[in-house]
Amino acid sequence: MTLPDNYDQLTSIEKIENIHFPVLKGGKGYRDTSEPTIEYNCLAWALGINWTRYDPEPRCAGYYWFPGVEREWTINAIRKIFEKHNYAECDSYDLEEGFEKVVFYVDSTGAPGHFARQLPDGRWTSKLGDLNDIEHDTLESLICDEYGKPGPIFKRERQSRVIPIG
């Protein structure tokens, strides 16, 4: 993606609406729910975690990976992390009473590009890289080259509070 010369002067919201996800322009179908931060990433946020970044990179500090899971950013490895958090793959993106769902976006190489977690009202919450986290009405609104499109979907019984394990 070619970014405009004035990109660095834009606010994070302008970057989201005008550059990366133009379907959200004007606040349509979404609302931001945090300030920009790099303290957590989309994978951690999908697991309900905002104190670290889930990342398999083993050669530096600042990141966390679930013990016992292969250190690779792949569908198969990340699937195991969600299974350890009591998620199981399912076949519907629709809201199901009493269940919490997470969708893996898959890019053109077959790698995970993004993760979104379903809210109790059926909308979704996503952490957008180093920008804000947002609540968005549809999964389609975040389809892009970087993230790819919605792929595997997982669910577990909805919990009143997410408690990180491992």
Add this chain to the structure above:
Amino acid sequence: MLTSKRKSSALTKQQVELFKKLTAEWKRETEIVGNLSKIVMHPSYQRILAMGPDVVPLILEDLAKAPAHWFWALHNLVPQGEDPAEGLTTISKARHAWLEWGKREGLI
């Protein structure tokens, strides 16, 4: 061993400007990416890494301004076993550890 001598004399003005240009490119072009491997494999980040240990003071200076994904580069630019943030699992703690190390080394 990194020494305070590197802080003032190791880089030319052109290299400093190149660092700033590459840093800006890297940050803006990876800003919506969530996967660290993809972030650090960005060509601009790799070019910064290729500038060698002399660039560490500039990285620390940038890190002091705001959190950023510099820990992978720093880990690879200091001698093996000297990563002061080894084992830390949060960005804020790793940042603090590196900045404290930079002060001790006289690099910032």
